[in-house]
Amino acid sequence: MSEGLSVIEGVLRGQRETLLAEWVKAQLAAPGVRTDLISESELRVESDRFLTALVEAVSADSNAMDIMDPRWDAVRDQLTTLSRTRATRGFSPTETATFVFSLKEPLFELLKSTEGDLVATIWSATQLVDGLGLYTSEAYLRSREEVIRRQQDELIELSTPVVKLWQGVVALPLIGTLDSARTQVVMESLLQRIVETDSAIAIIDITGVPTVDTMVAQHLLKAVTAARLMGADCIISGIRPLIAQTIVHLGLDLSEVTTKSSLADAVTVALERTGHQIVRRKSASAE
């Protein structure tokens, strides 16, 4: 084992330039190479930097070959960064891992001309490259998951705008399914806006909510009750016929809440309660 590694180290040090040139060539020749996403010079810089870190790690860790060892920190960091940038640029997992795996061919070619037990040396090299390649794939997946998580958070934030309709009237158009986490965010932003705008009436429009089950209804009632505790009245609007049927069939009690079928009706009620009246101008009605 240690013998194989020392041979590899010798090759990495002694024939570094040849290896780098051959490796970059192999990467560019690999099927499905993404020259549209990354330039050749960039590829060369990345490969060069990786080889430098690899030589350091191999010579520091001459006995075992555990790439999770702290001595491999620099190599792992570089692979993580590389995976992250490639994930955001739109590389597929295979294309990302190919970066490491394509090192095999030129490396083996150079190892062929070395002395000693060739099989043992090749085995060490395979283990090394495979380990690094798998690590690259893992890092790629991790960065993708990070992106997904961040988008999820953004979605929650984005989908809960509380809009001011009139002086003293705010509206919350809900779109999408309501779960506990979202309801919490929705409720907090609604109550916060009620305080900020000093609104005595809040309209919750559920036109965009696909289904209302007992959980969703409970969440809605919680928001309504919390608003009432603060001194604001809630009107729930946008109840579609199908949802009205569901509510009755489930035996949900919405008797303490004002409900309207459309947002327009709710706005009219809200304006009435705040002492406003909508009047059509004479000139417009005469046409």
Add this chain to the structure above:
Amino acid sequence: MDRVNRIPILKLGHLLLVSIQVDMHDRMALALQEDLAERISVTGARGVLIDISGLEFIDSFIGRMLSDIAGIARVLDADTVVVGMRPVVAITLVDLGLTLPGVRTALTVERGMAMLPAPTAVEELDDEEEAEDAGGR
């Protein structure tokens, strides 16, 4: 000790205003309940405003106390309005299942005062009658 641990009750015309600006402990809450009952009967107040905008949190005991005060005031013929509850507090109360039934609420002291009976409704009526009488003569 009593001075420090009591919450001041301010008389504002026909109203009593209680502004709770510190986190109350249970004995303070009980003292407030007693004081308020006494002040309502002494002053003959028609309305009580409880401003809790300074409260960062409310436990079940304080929640119950607010309900109790509203009940006591109603027996003494005064309306109670709780004003200025913070969003966080409202969410906590709902999570605790305390919906304060029978307690009226308002966003601000101003809105709360508007909800309570007008101060001199009877006297004004008298004035108008007098004026009409004067005009008639």
